[in-house]
Amino acid sequence: MSQTVSITPTGAVGAEVRGVDLSALDDQLMAELRSAFAEYSVLFFREQKLAPEDHIALAESFGEINVNRFFPQVDGYPNIAEVRKEPKQKANIGGGWHTDHSYDQIPALGSMLYALQTPETGGDTLFASTCAAYDSLSDGLKDTLAGLNAVHSSRHVFGNNTNQPRELLARFNNADAAVQDAIHPVVITHPLSGRKSLYVNPGFTLRFEGWTKDESAPLLQYLYQHVGRPEHTTRLHWQVGTLAFWDNRATWHWAVNDYQGQKRLMHRITLEGESLSA
Ligand SMILES: O=C(O)CCC(=O)C(=O)O
Ligand SMILES: [Fe+2]
Known part of the structure; x- marks a missing residue:
């Protein structure tokens, strides 16, 4: 039986898709999605x-x-990652604006995050559109950013000298492998939509290429607060059975850590991406 799909935008970014059983997709539904x-x-x-x-x-x-x-990884499923917060754990994964994998030469396309256990209250995830944020910059700043590249790294997050809380570190693996640095254009042309997207983020971007950290900081800070403005964002309230599929090249996300003492458990699968260009 064919499924009747309804797609409702959730502001400047995102859409809620109703009427789809993700375990029974046919070619036509795949094309729509x-x-x-x-x-x-x-x-x-x-x-x-x-x-x-x-x-x-x-x-x-x-x-x-x-x-x-x-x-x-989830037991028995090496290609599913676990995003878990236990009641006694204070820090959470992804509790600040970031986009995943910008430290890779070929950053992952995005992730499908599926809720197995949600807190009674809180535990929402915010998403911001880096495309809408680019569009709302002045032409002057767009021109300035056009020629710039930025340096990204995983070292300060997943590496041995991390800035992450100790209890979170216990949940991460392979600190020795956190040696990726990558350079990407600050403004990329999105591989699927062709839209321009601001590809810097507070989680993994260190500085502009050819600029010092100190020189980069004011302009990066400006861009960060700009992307995070409410009119560029949406907020997902999870229920058991909710799945979010986000694009790392067009969005940031922030897992809100406001459910201390409660448990939250998600399964995450990430998809390979492609190299990015201006
Ligand atoms: O738990 C969430 O809502 C998102 C966590 C996160 O940043 C991620 O899975 O990449
Ligand atoms: Fe993330």
Whole structure:
């Protein structure tokens, strides 16, 4: 039986997709979802019932799975990462604006995050559109950014000299492998939509190429507060069975850490991307 899909935008970024069973996609639905993903940058699905095998099959129908070196894996499923916060744990994963994998030469396309256990209150995730943020800059600043590249790194987050809280570190693996540095254009042309996107983020960007950290900081700070402005963002309230599929090249995300004493458990599958250009 064919499914009747409704797609409702959630502000400047994202869309909620209703009427889809992600464990039973046909070619026509796949085509609709691909085009919605390019248009909205993050898709939200409710009331899904996905076994790990379904989650993997869903991801594989969109692309090749990327196995994250740093995240713990789900038992028996090496290509599913676990995003877990226990009641006694204070810090969370992703609790600040960032986009995943910008430290890689070929950054991952995005992730499909699926909620297994959600807190009674809180635990939302914010998303920001780096495309909408680019569009709302002045022409003068757009011209200035056009020629710039930025240096990104994983070292200060996942490496041995990390700035992360100790209890989070215990959840990450392979600190020795956190030696990636990558240089990408500050403004990329999005590979799916063709839109311009501001590709710097507070999590992993160190500085502009050819500039010192101190010289870079004021302009980066300006861009960071600009992307995070409310009119560029949306907020996802999770329920068990919610799945979010976001695009790392068009969005940032922030997992809000406001549910101390409660448990939250998600499964995450990440997809391989492609190299980025201006
Ligand atoms: O838990 C979340 O909502 C997102 C965590 C995060 O930053 C990630 O999985 O990349
Ligand atoms: Fe993240």
